[in-house]
Amino acid sequence: MNKKTVMFVLATLMLVSVLYPLTVNAAPASPKVVFTFGGLNERSGVLFVAKDAGIFQKHGLDAQVVNVRSGPVGMAAIASGETQFHVGSATGASIGAMAGGLDLVFIAGLINKLDGTFV
Numbered sequence: 001m002n003k004k005t006v007m008f009v010l011a012t013l014m015l016v017s018v019l020y021p022l023t024v025n026a027a028p029a030s031p032k033v034v035f036t037f038g039g040l041n042e043r044s045g046v047l048f049v050a051k052d053a054g055i056f057q058k059h060g061l062d063a064q065v066v067n068v069r070s071g072p073v074g075m076a077a078i079a080s081g082e083t084q085f086h087v088g089s090a091t092g093a094s095i096g097a098m099a100g101g102l103d104l105v106f107i108a109g110l111i112n113k114l115d116g117t118f119v
Contacts, residue, residue: 030062034083036074037067044087075102 033056037044047065050056056063066083068074071093074086079102088094090106098104 030057030060032062032064033085034064034066034077035085035087036077036083037065037087038069038071038074040067043089047087072097075104078102078104 035047071088071091075093075097077083
């Protein structure tokens, strides 16, 4: 090999050895998570508190909070894959969606009582 080729190979190896650690140590992109809610109430308030306080970012989530018209719209968003979480109660929309075959999981209940009446 001539001297020019050897210098080119050495320069390329040096450049790669300098730049490679920068790509390995780069922070991975935060996973995008979409939360939907059907109404402004005490259940959906926790989403705004968590977003404004930076709790989602602290735990490595790029969270988006989206208001939808109602529970059935939230269930449709979950079924289509547009959202990962819907903040709501165990109402006809969510129970009906599960009865229809949608794979839903309730994580927590913020209101641990029936919020309706029996007639």
